[in-house]
Amino acid sequence: MIGGLHDVQAPAGAQAQAIVGLWHWLLPICTFVFVAVMIALGMALWRAPRAGTDTAPDVALLSKREPRVTRVVIAAVAVSTLLLLVLLAVSVMTDRALAQLPLENALHIELTGYQWWWEARYDDPDPSRMFTTANELHVPVGRPVIVTLVGADVIHSFWVPSLAGKKDLIPGRDTTVSFRADRAGVYRGQCAEFCGYQHAKMALYVIADPPDDYARWAERQRAPAAEPSTDEARRGRDLFLARSCAMCHAINGTTAQARHAPDLTHVASRMTIAAGALENTPSNRTAWILDPQQIKPGTKMPSENIAPQDLAALSAYLASLQ
Amino acid sequence: MSAGSGSLSGLGSAASPQVLRERARVIVGRGETMLDGAGWGSQAERALHEAWRDEPGLLGFLKTTDHKRIGRRFVVTSFAFFVAAGILAAVMRMQLALPDNHVVGPDLYNQIFTMHGTTMMFIFAVPIMQGMAVYLVPLLVGTRNTAFPRMTACAYWLFLFGALSLWTGFAINAGADAGWFAYVPLAGPQYGVGKREDIWNNLINLSEAMGLMVAVDLATVILKMRAPGMSLRRMPIFVWASLVTSMMIIFAMPSVMLAANLAQFDRTFGTHFFNPAEGGDVLIWQHLFWFFGHPEVYFIFLPGLAFVSSIIPTFARRPMFGHDAVVLSLIATGFLSFGLWVHHMFATNLPEVGKGFFTAMSLLIAIPTAVQIFCWIATLWTGRIDLRTPLLFVLGFFVILVLGGLTGIMVGSVPFDLQVHDSYFVVAHLHYVLLGGAVFPLFGAFFYWFPKFTGRMLDERLGRWQFWLFFVGFNVAFFPMHLLGLAGMPRRIYTYGAETGWGTLNLIATIGAGVIALSVLLFIVNVVRSGFNGARAGDNPWHASSLEWATHSPPPAFNFVVLPVVASREPLWTREADEPTHVSGLSAQTREGLVTTVLDALPDVRYSYPEPSIWPFIAAITVVGWLFWSNMTETGMFYGLIPPAIAFVAWYWPTRKETVEQLLLERKP
Secondary structure, eight states: OOOOOTTTTTOBBBHHHHHHHHHHHHHHHHHHHHHHHHHHHHHHHHHHHHHHHHHHHGGGGGGGHHHHHHHHHHHHHHHHHHHHHHHHHHHHHHHHHHHHHOOOTEEEEEEETTTTTEEEEOOSGGGOOOOOEEEEEEEEETTTTTEEEESSSSOOEEEEEETTEEEEEBBBBBBBEEOOOSSSSEEEEEEEESSSSGGGGOOEEEEEEOHHHHHHHHHHHHHHOOOOSHHHHHHHHHHHSSSSGGTTOTTTTOOOOOOOSSOTTTGSSSSETTTTTOOOOOOHHHHHOOOOHHHTOOOOOOOOOOOOOHHHHHHHHHHOOO | EEOOEEEEEEESOOOOOOHHHHHHHHHSSSOOOOOOOOOTSSSHHHHHHHHHOOOOOHHHHHHHHOOHHHHHHHHHHHHHHHHHHHHHHHHHHHSSSTTTOOOSSSHHHHHHHHHHHHHHIIIIHHHHHHHHHHHHHHHTOOOSSSSHHHHHHHHHHHHHHHHHEEEEEETTOOOSSTTTTTTTTTSSTTOOOOTEEEHHHHHHHHHHHHHHHHHHHHHHHHOOOOOOOOOOGGOOOHHHHHHHHHHHHHHHHHHHHHHHHHHHHHHOOOOOOOOOGGGGGHHHHHHHHHHHHHHHHHHHHHHHHHHHHHHHHHHHHOOOHHHHHHHHHHHHHHHHHHGGGGGGGGHHHHHHHHHHHHHHHHHHHHHHHHHHHHHHHHHHHHSBBBBOOHHHHHHHHHHHHHHHHHHHHHHHHHHHHHHEEOOOOHHHHHHHHHHHIIIIIHHHHHHHHHHHHBBBOHHHHHHHHHHHHHHHHHHHHHHHHHHHHTTOOOOSSSOOOOGGHHEEEHHHHHHHHHHHHHHHHHHHHHHHHHHHHBBOSOOTOOOOSSGGGGGGEEEEEESSSEEEOOSSSSTTOOOOTTTTOEEEOTTTTEEEEEEEOOOOOOOEEEEOOOOOOOOHHHHHHHHHHHHHHHOOTTHHHHHHHHHHHHHHHHHOOOOHHHHHHHHHHHHOO
């Protein structure tokens, strides 16, 4: 079952934790103000005498000062101003805390937003150790991550509520966002800037693994796709390379090297396909290949006319891409 | 100027009546030239009726320059679009009621939420507030029409055609689909294919032209045509709010018009203002849009505050506590609202230190609103309360606006906004602020001024039902959205999976939306029923203090049979026997008004209003034609300008009748 935590109030990382700290100031102070104003309003209604429409207006007040009421109003404005200053100070301090996340030994990922999927390139000083995956990030618990955000077509926005606040992916304006996951788990994120047809189906899962698990995962991702072990899977690979699949997708270790769609080198190891639209099961994969426009109308993946036995072969090949 | 028996008479040294009459007979051929100042039932009143009458039939309908007819049209038209956009909201709520729902698909959903936002902001909220002001301001300042009535007439037609073209586009599957904010590149030539965004850009041009024209007109009336004696210190708060709003519109709207035209140049001519690949910058759009977009929130909100400030003193039976503080707060809000726009862009890569400034500004703007809220509570506290439906809506406004304002303080903080920006938390916040701050007071205002508009009272019992349904439905619909936002639900998604856990709260919100729909339906029933059968209102059913209540309900075409003179802030509550009550000496046979000085409203010069004309209507058609022609072909951008040029020349072409009349009425000092 797909899922994952996505709750501003359930932080699992330093950045989200700092923002929840701010929320714990904002919520009580604002609640206090709301309740105080409502009590004042309620008391005003309760104590003021009732009148009819033709009650003579109290025009004497036009030329009269009302010092007692004036003092109360001034005091209320002063208290409001003071509370706003408190909130401003807490907000600025939270901003500082967010900017001061220690970034030694950080993991670097370049995340590119496309309509409607994410491409993640794990950077490494040694270029041969870089690798690319899609729609799913694995990060080590306790180690800071610096994500470079690139908008490829329109504006998208990176948002994984349990880990960090948003940052937009703006074409022509690359930027970065840093976070650190402090607890292992699956954290769900989703594009937060309206980006067209399938803005709704552009999820990004972040899986925080203990460092050893992460290292094993990364090592596996670096490897090229395994040679298929069955005849059917081999036929599936040949079909993949001969048909239009290879015009958009890449599978390392084969001649498919296009970068217009998610890298499928280790597609079977992911939780979901189609940017979170479907759980990654064999039957979902075949359904997706047959008619992606039914599942995610408007997606750039075309519907293909594939014979059933070819579909089975393709499916077997994809299942081998662990 | 001399104060005669109860009147200020004689503007300039008049020629002797005999000479005037003679000249009138010769030149105009209307018999006697008559001066106003004689009160209801006089011969002057009949002359005024004759001078201000619109010709009957369709032609009169199209030519009218009566600010009340135009204001009413604005209100009725934009309310119709409010209902239409509300129906779209109901469709969205039905789609989102359940996970993986299939009421509408992504393409239609994206059009629907774009149409909902665009309609509510550009076709409902701004025009209805301006329409209320067009109707009320000339009455509140005691004059006979707006300063440039033909321009206001033209503004209405531009607005109507713009709105209709947007909705026609939607009906033929060419509805704008890039959001009411139309961020590039999604709305640009590469990703916003088809004519959808062209139509949206046209609407922006037309509705902002409307806004600017009305704003210039209102600001002029307010500054130059107030009743003698209505110095700035005595100006009603509603008029102050209209002035501040008009000034804000004049400074804010050019920004979004510029942006829409740059975007349209990108689309039509292949310029690269917003194309990063060719040295353009997509963030420029956001700056230009929000430099307008944030003040826009406040020029929807300030009229709402002004309705509240009009209703509370009447139903608390006392003058406003802290009148000056409230006025200064409105002005302060107007200025501060221009320093907030970046808080819509906290998630972009603008410099962090700069964002801190906008947090401070976003918190600061809460103070003038707090001042007003405390002054209203103080007014109620020290008043004697008549709890009628208008006041009920104001009380609902308190609850909802204060809550929305407080969540506004939350989202004004950069770090917190990074979490809830573009989430349902913001959807909740903006509806609390805009419905709480504008629509609740607007319904209060409808109940308050309906007697003036129609001469009949709205039904109180239906009004109470409507209020409670609206209040409860609103909170059921929108409060859960705060929680959805905190639970990670982004805005503008057409569906969500069951695994997200957002289903229950969405279902509750949808139920609330249904209750809101019911309450709006009750209001429409109430308006139709009371419009035909409501109790007769009389001139001043609430015993209120401002000048609109000094004339008949509904007011005659010329508003006041005598132009009032004002000696206090609450003119109808403080009539002293020995003060002059009205001006006399304006022509009753032509459309004449009085221009007064800006600060003290001393009589300055007489002013001849233009006659009704068909040309504002024709000019509006030609402008709309030009815009659509220019969307189709580049050459249309140039040749399409010829018809508007002709129409505008014809508009200003003087008529012999006007020239003769003005010569006749001219006085040498």
